[in-house]
Amino acid sequence: MSDLPISEDEAAHSVSAPWRVSDGALVAEFATTDMARGGEFVARIIAAAEELNHHPDIDIRYATVRLGLLTHSVGALTELDVELARSISAIAAELGIG
Incomplete structure (x- = not known):
């Protein structure tokens, strides 16, 4: 997995809802049943x-x-952010969180 910068468009097209790009980061909000x-x-x-x-x-x-992903050491989105977003979405699906 590379920590080279990727474009915001590339990041946005590499993940699915609820992920989106906002202010240069991948962000998402997940609603659970309780704390x-x-x-x-x-x-x-x-x-x-x-x-x-x-x-x-x-x-x-x-x-x-609420989650925000950005490779702080690079100051940009990278494949690491996309990979973690996908992992988080998989965890949400396993737990039945939307």
């Missing part, structure tokens, strides 16, 4: 992030989890 479920989701995201050694910005507000 405990949101915490479980975040714990799984953290495990996936540790595997990739690539860490998202995470904001949890009761049952809503």
Whole structure:
């Protein structure tokens, strides 16, 4: 997986909803049933992030989890962001989170 910059268009076309590009980052919002479920989701995201050694910005507000992905060391989107976004979407699907 490369940490070379990719275009915002390339990133946007490499992921599916709820991911979108905003202010140069991949962002998404996931609605869970309650804060405990949101915490479980975040714990799984953290495990996936540790595997990739690539860490998202995470904001949890009761049952809503907001995520931002940007390769801070590069100052741009990279394939690492796309890969983590796909992993997070897979976790959400496994947990039945939309």
